[in-house]
Amino acid sequence: MGLTGSPDEQPSEMLTPRRTWLSRMSSIVMGIGLTLGYGMFGTVLGWFLYPARASSRTWQFLTDLGSFAIGDSVTYEAPAGQKIVVTRLTDKGVPEDFIALSSICPHLGCQVHWESNNDRFFCPCHNGAFDKAGQPVSGPPKDSNKPLPRYLLKVENGLLFIEVPMEALV
Ligand code: FES
Structure with a gap:
C-alpha cells in the first residue's frame, strides 16, 4: 500500500x-x-x-417676521430635498406663530397645500385634509391616522429659522 x-x-x-x-x-x-x-x-x-441625528440636522434661515403676514404660506425645500410648507397662524412674534409641516401627503405622496379660508391643509389627490397642526381630519390620511411630519422653528432677532435634516431619509 x-x-x-x-x-x-x-x-x-x-x-x-x-x-x-x-x-x-x-x-x-x-x-x-x-x-x-x-x-x-x-x-x-x-x-x-440610532441614526446620526445630532450632526445631520441644521438650522436654516427662512424669512424675517415682518414680511410674513398671518395666513401666508410658503413652500420651502430643505437642502436634502424635503418639501415643507410653512404657514403663519398668529402674530405674537414667537416661533409658535408659525407651523412647518411636510408638504408631502402621507397617503400616497401628493403635494399638500394650506387653505387659509378653510383653516386646513388639503391634499387634492384623494381629498385628504389636515388641521392647522397637521393632524388628519378627513380622507385616507384620517382613515390611516397619519399626520403631516412637523419641523422645529425658532425666532432670533426678528428672523425665522427652521431645523431641517441635511440627509435624505432612506
Ligand atoms: S395622496 Fe393625499 S389623500 Fe391620497
Whole structure:
C-alpha cells in the first residue's frame, strides 16, 4: 500500500494531523465569517436604531417676521430635498406663530397645500385634509391616522429659522 493512493488507503496515523489541521482551519474560517457577518448585521442595525441625528440636522434661515403676514404660506425645500410648507397662524412674534409641516401627503405622496379660508391643509389627490397642526381630519390620511411630519422653528432677532435634516431619509 503506497502513500499516493486515495485517502482511504493511507494509514490513519498520517491522516490525523492533516484532518486536525483542516478541522481547525475550517473552524477558524467559519469563526471569522460569523464574526464579520454578525458584525455587519450589528453595524447596520445600529445605523437603523440610532441614526446620526445630532450632526445631520441644521438650522436654516427662512424669512424675517415682518414680511410674513398671518395666513401666508410658503413652500420651502430643505437642502436634502424635503418639501415643507410653512404657514403663519398668529402674530405674537414667537416661533409658535408659525407651523412647518411636510408638504408631502402621507397617503400616497401628493403635494399638500394650506387653505387659509378653510383653516386646513388639503391634499387634492384623494381629498385628504389636515388641521392647522397637521393632524388628519378627513380622507385616507384620517382613515390611516397619519399626520403631516412637523419641523422645529425658532425666532432670533426678528428672523425665522427652521431645523431641517441635511440627509435624505432612506
Ligand atoms: S395622496 Fe393625499 S389623500 Fe391620497
